[in-house]
Amino acid sequence: MRISEASSKSGLSADTIRFYEKTGLVPAIARGPDGLRRFSPENVEWLTLLYWLRKTGMPMQEMQHFALLYRQGAQTLPQRRAVLLEHEKRLRRRRDDLDRCADVLAVKLAAYDRIEGDQP
Amino acid sequence: MRISEASSKSGLSADTIRFYEKTGLVPAIARGPDGLRRFSPENVEWLTLLYWLRKTGMPMQEMQHFALLYRQGAQTLPQRRAVLLEHEKRLRRRRDDLDRCADVLAVKLAAYDRIEGDQP
């Protein structure tokens, strides 16, 4: 498939996909005889994973490392597992941040209520 | 108090606080006779709120708007409430993203298990 389909399936914009390819986050994508990129289902699966990792705050440096492991094949599975487990921890921390922010907002909104209530 | 204390209490770095002041996100901070910034408790409360809003993904444009309302005083409380309620929705969306990513990771990790299990 071509880049627009890969984009809508993975969630990444076409620009971002090209950018990721340039920076080595994505293995060089095969080209058709017309010179256009042709994405395999495996390519799209990889892009989709990157989409979720980025969206939930994995820095590009860490993704670069993960991409390197990916390119090195099956014997790096244990290391890749470690990266994903580490990211699970980050997800938990982020969720805690969201919860704490929700608390802060609740307090603020309650204060707004009191102030507005004071105004007759 | 001075900037380092405001920084440790709010969570924002001193650089970020100065940057926020420059861009109008924070009202101009009073200066002591030495020319250094002196933060009031109200300043710090505002900075702390900004810290949480930014950390959980409110874009600066929206914070600018919120800051403008804040500077306009108590009669903008209803609009400020609306901004915070909108942000609560964003928190929920972000949480959904985290959960979906957790699912993706779980699937990936299970796949890794299967592949590694295959290797005798």
Add this chain to the structure above:
DNA sequence: ACTTGACCTGGAGTTGCTCCAGGCTCCTAA
């Protein structure tokens, strides 16, 4: 033959910080 649409490349622009050079002022300690 010509237009349309999807794609290409290289490079500039944007957001939201972060770091740094070079220079104040105040405090402490020799």
Add this chain to the structure above:
DNA sequence: TTAGGAGCCTGGAGCAACTCCAGGTCAAGT
């Protein structure tokens, strides 16, 4: 009293991670 250090100042450069754009190619439809 003077030397050093800590903490702060400003203006500006640098960075991450995109995003947008100009200018061009190619394939297919009318």
